[in-house]
Amino acid sequence: MNIVFSDIDGTFQELGKEIPPINREAIQALQAKGDHFVFVTGRGYDLVKQMNDELLIDCDVIFGNGAGIKKIGEAERYTSTLTHQETTEVINILEEQEILHFIHTNHGVVIRPTKEYTKQLSALRESLEKLGEQGKRIMDYKEQYFENDCVHTEDIAKYLSERPETIVVKIELMEADDARHEAIRSSLQETELLVFHSFIKTLEIVHPDSTKGSAITNYLSDYPLATSYGIGDGENDLAMLAVVDVPVAVENATTNVKESSHVIAPSCSEGGVGRFIFEHIL
Numbered sequence: 001m002n003i004v005f006s007d008i009d010g011t012f013q014e015l016g017k018e019i020p021p022i023n024r025e026a027i028q029a030l031q032a033k034g035d036h037f038v039f040v041t042g043r044g045y046d047l048v049k050q051m052n053d054e055l056l057i058d059c060d061v062i063f064g065n066g067a068g069i070k071k072i073g074e075a076e077r078y079t080s081t082l083t084h085q086e087t088t089e090v091i092n093i094l095e096e097q098e099i100l101h102f103i104h105t106n107h108g109v110v111i112r113p114t115k116e117y118t119k120q121l122s123a124l125r126e127s128l129e130k131l132g133e134q135g136k137r138i139m140d141y142k143e144q145y146f147e148n149d150c151v152h153t154e155d156i157a158k159y160l161s162e163r164p165e166t167i168v169v170k171i172e173l174m175e176a177d178d179a180r181h182e183a184i185r186s187s188l189q190e191t192e193l194l195v196f197h198s199f200i201k202t203l204e205i206v207h208p209d210s211t212k213g214s215a216i217t218n219y220l221s222d223y224p225l226a227t228s229y230g231i232g233d234g235e236n237d238l239a240m241l242a243v244v245d246v247p248v249a250v251e252n253a254t255t256n257v258k259e260s261s262h263v264i265a266p267s268c269s270e271g272g273v274g275r276f277i278f279e280h281i282l
Contacts, residue, residue, distance in 0.1 A: 001226040002035040002281050005062075005216055005240055008043060009199060010233040011250050012273050013051070016137040020271030022278070024055045029282055031059070038062060038219065040212045040230075040240055042198050044104050044169060045070050064104065064169035065198070065206055065236055066215035078106065079218075080210035082168040086193060088157045090171050090205055093187050100124075100174050102150060103160075106167040109150045110159060114143070121146075123176035124201060138200065142174070171205040172198075197235045204236070213239030229281070231265065231273055232257055248276055 006012050013019045027037045039048055040062040048061050048070075061070045068078040082090075087103065094101045100120040102111035114121070121143060128135030153159040160166055175181060181203060185195050188205060198204045220228055220243075230237070230244035233253040241247035241260045249258045251267035258264060263280065265272035 001223060002030070003038065003220070003223060003226045003228045004030060004036070004277060004281070005038045005040045005212075005228065005230045005244060006273050007212075007232040007234070007237050007240070008039055008041040008048070008051075010252065011231055011237070011268055012039070014268045016141045017269065019051075019055065020269070020274060022271035022274030024057055024274070026274035026277035026282070027057050027059060030277055033282065035281070036060065036223075036226075040216065040237075041065070042170070042172075042204060042236060044106075044109070045076050046108070060219075062212065062215045062219065065204065065210055066212050066239075067169045067206060067210040069215060069219070076106075078167050078169070080207040080214070082170070082193070082205075082207055084160045084164070084166075084168065086191060087160060087168045087171060089191055090188065090193070091157055093191075094171075094173060094184075097184065097187070099184065102146070102172055103156055104169040104172065106169065107151075107163075110153060110156055111146055111150045112154060112156065113152045114146050117146075120174070120176070124174055127176040127201065169206075170210070173203050173205075174201050175203070176201060199234065211239040212237065213243045216240055217243050229276075231276060233268065 012023055030037050038060045042065045043063060045061060045063045052058060058072055060072055067080050068076055070076045100117045102109050125139045128139055188195050194206050194208050195203055228244040229246045229248060230240040231248040232240055233250050237257055238260055247261045248263045248265050249261035250265050250272040265276035
């Protein structure tokens with residue numbers, strides 16, 4: 001049996017663009033052969049389900065960068081999440097530094113009203129101008145997402161305290177000044193949580209056990225004879241690439257991801273995931 005683990009953003013789908021049809025075709029062909037395809041993503045499960053419904057596919061999903069898993073025919077399971085106390089500690093640090101941040105929960109993404117982040121959003125848009133149309137597309141998508149798809153509250157810590165049953169999957173932040181990213185990491189060290197770069201101008205804070213590598217290792221324990229493949233593009237994919245038999249980077253991946261891979265597939269925009277599956281597995 002073959003099991004293909006794939007990141008989504010920057011690997012399976014380029015932000016704000018249509019998914020290359022060959023990716024869906026490859027998943028369907030792989031599953032028809034009895035093999036498994038598993039999304040391993042920082043997205044929450046609801047966003048992945050929405051995408052899968054649009055593509056008319058179904059597959060196992062490791063979401064929240066390893067915080068939870070949803071297998072076909074089973075309910076979502078959360079395994080490595082943040083406590084409300086940990087979340088509040090991080091929020092206090094980020095608010096003191098006036099950092100744009102948002103909280104991924106089992107009931108959606110929670111953020112302060114976007115009017116509170118006018119300065120930060122403007123700086124982010126300006127910092128991405130060097131990317132041309134792609135940078136504009138990223139910020140158009142992010143601003144629309146923050147404004148229309150998130151839960152707004154003036155006080156996130158209070159919001160959580162009033163909803164003790166809410167599960168916090170991860171905390172995400174965006175900062176225009178790359179030089180500040182290391183300073184932000186340093187300020188969060190005392191929390192003993194895991195901080196990593198996941199997307200352009202973006203850092204994520206998760207439970208120390210919430211990694212793609214840990215989640216994949218647990219998944220593979222049920223399939224000891226399988227040959228595993230991992231396809232990714234960014235820093236948060238390194239843990240995945242370290243535990244699979246065949247680590248794969250798409251052409252647009254960061255240098256360290258390419259250096260950690262055995263195979264370089266075509267870029268995300270060219271359907272690298274689907275092309276790799278057809279050319280190397282099927």
